[in-house]
Amino acid sequence: MLRTTGRNARQTRVLIAQLENRRFTVDERAVPVARRIINSVRKGGDAALRRYAALFDGISQQTPLRISEDEMKQAWRDAPLAFRSAIQTAAENIRRFAQRQIPKSWTFEQVPGLTVGQQVRPLETVACYVPSGRYPLPSTMLMTVVPAQVAGVQRVVAVSPKPARETLAVAGFLGATEFYRIGGAQAIAALAYGTESIAKVDKIVGPGNAYVTAAKKLVSFDCAIDMLAGPTEIVVTSETGDPLSIAADLVAQAEHDPDTVAVFITTSNTLADRVSVEVKRLSADNPIARKSTQDNGIIFVTESVTEAHTLTNRLAPEHLTVDEDSDLNWVENAGSVFIGNYSAQPMGDYISGPNHTLPTGGFARIRGGLSVMDFLKLITIQKYQREGIKQLGPAAIALAEAEGLEAHANAIRVRGVNG
Numbered sequence: 001m002l003r004t005t006g007r008n009a010r011q012t013r014v015l016i017a018q019l020e021n022r023r024f025t026v027d028e029r030a031v032p033v034a035r036r037i038i039n040s041v042r043k044g045g046d047a048a049l050r051r052y053a054a055l056f057d058g059i060s061q062q063t064p065l066r067i068s069e070d071e072m073k074q075a076w077r078d079a080p081l082a083f084r085s086a087i088q089t090a091a092e093n094i095r096r097f098a099q100r101q102i103p104k105s106w107t108f109e110q111v112p113g114l115t116v117g118q119q120v121r122p123l124e125t126v127a128c129y130v131p132s133g134r135y136p137l138p139s140t141m142l143m144t145v146v147p148a149q150v151a152g153v154q155r156v157v158a159v160s161p162k163p164a165r166e167t168l169a170v171a172g173f174l175g176a177t178e179f180y181r182i183g184g185a186q187a188i189a190a191l192a193y194g195t196e197s198i199a200k201v202d203k204i205v206g207p208g209n210a211y212v213t214a215a216k217k218l219v220s221f222d223c224a225i226d227m228l229a230g231p232t233e234i235v236v237t238s239e240t241g242d243p244l245s246i247a248a249d250l251v252a253q254a255e256h257d258p259d260t261v262a263v264f265i266t267t268s269n270t271l272a273d274r275v276s277v278e279v280k281r282l283s284a285d286n287p288i289a290r291k292s293t294q295d296n297g298i299i300f301v302t303e304s305v306t307e308a309h310t311l312t313n314r315l316a317p318e319h320l321t322v323d324e325d326s327d328l329n330w331v332e333n334a335g336s337v338f339i340g341n342y343s344a345q346p347m348g349d350y351i352s353g354p355n356h357t358l359p360t361g362g363f364a365r366i367r368g369g370l371s372v373m374d375f376l377k378l379i380t381i382q383k384y385q386r387e388g389i390k391q392l393g394p395a396a397i398a399l400a401e402a403e404g405l406e407a408h409a410n411a412i413r414v415r416g417v418n419g
Contacts, residue, residue, distance in 0.1 A: 113388025136164030247278030393417030
C-alpha cells in the first residue's frame with residue numbers, strides 16, 4: 001500500500017512512472033528467437049513449421065496440422081449441454097454487440113456538383129490466434145471469430161497449438177472451416193507469409209505469449225496486426241465499492257498470469273485496508289494470483305478524488321472498474337470499463353458482448369479493444385460533375401502550383417478549369 005503524499009511520496013512517484021511507461025517493456029529477449037523462427041519458416045515452409053510444431057508442441061509428423069471440420073463438429077456434439085448453452089448465449093451477445101458497431105456507408109453533396117462519401121468493406125482474409133497454454137481459452141475463439149464473421153470476412157483462419165476440446169467445440173459451433181494446430185512465432189510466420197499448405201492472410205488478431213507478441217511485432221510491416229498483447233491489467237478506482245467485490249476482481253484477473261498488473265486506487269484508508277485483507281484471503285489458495293498480487297499488486301491511497309482520477313487515466317488500464325455512471329465523465333483512457341459492484345470483470349471476459357481482447361501496456365491511450373472495425377476498411381469515394389470541378393478546381397490548381405506539381409494542376413485544367 002502506497003500513499004501519494006507523505007514520507008513515501010517520492011517512492012510512489014517513481015513506481016507510478018514505471019507503471020505509466022510499461023508499454024516499452026515488450027520482452028526483448030523473445031525478439032531474436034522469434035526472428036530466427038520467422039526466417040526459418042519463410043525459407044523452409046511446411047517443413048520448418050512441422051519441425052517447430054514437434055519441438056515446441058509435441059505434435060507428431062503423423063498428426064495433420066489442419067483440423068477437419070468433422071473433428072470440430074464432433075467436439076461440439078460431444079460437449080456438455082451446459083457448456084453448449086453458455087457458448088450459445090455468449091456468441092449471441094458478442095454478435096449483437098459487433099453488429100451495432102458496424103459503421104455505415106454514406107454519401108453527401110459537399111458542394112453542388114461534388115458528391116463524397118465512404119463505403120464499408122470487409123477484409124478478405126483474417127487469422128485468429130487462440131492461445132492454449134496455461135488455460136484453454138475457447139472464449140478467445142468467440143471474441144475473435146464472431147466479429148470477423150459479423151464484418152463479412154470471406155476467409156477466417158483459426159490457429160491454436162494444442163486446442164482443447166472446448167476450443168474445438170466452439171470452432172465447430174461457429175462453423176469454422178480452416179483451423180490449424182500451430183502456435184508460437186512459427187504460426188505467425190506461416191500466417192503472415194504463407195507456406196505450401198497455408199495461404200497467407202491480410203491480418204492477424206488475438207493474444208499470445210511473449211514469442212507470439214514478438215513475432216507479431218516483427219511481421220507487422222508485412223501483415224497487419226491488431227495490437228501487441230502484454231500481461232493482463234486491472235485497475236479498480238473506488239470510493240464506495242464493496243471490498244469483497246473489489247478484491248475478487250483483482251484476484252480474478254491476477255490468476256491469468258504471474259505478471260498481471262493489479263491496482264486499486266482510492267482516497268479511503270479504511271477501504272484500502274479492507275481490500276488488502278480480502279485480496280490476501282482470496283488469493284491464498286491460488287498460486288498464480290498470489291504471486292501476481294504479491295509481486296505486482298499495488299494499492300494507491302491518493303490525497304483527493306481528482307488525483308485518483310488523474311492517476312487512473314495515466315495508467316490507461318486494460319480493465320477498469322469504477323463506482324457510478326457519472327465516473328464515465330472523467331475516464332479518458334481504458335480498454336473496457338465496468339461500473340458498480342455487480343459488474344464483475346469476468347462477465348466481460350466471457351459473456352457480456354464487448355470484446356475481451358483489449359489494449360495493454362498503456363495502449364488504451366490510443367485505441368480500444370478488438371472490435372468489428374478491426375475487420376473492416378473504409379473506402380472513400382468522390383464524384384465530380386462539371387459544376388463541382390469548376391467551383392473547386394481553381395483552389396486545387398493553386399495548391400498544386402504551390403507544391404510545384406504541374407502535372408497535378410494540368411490534370412485539372414484539361415477538364416476545362418482555369419486556375
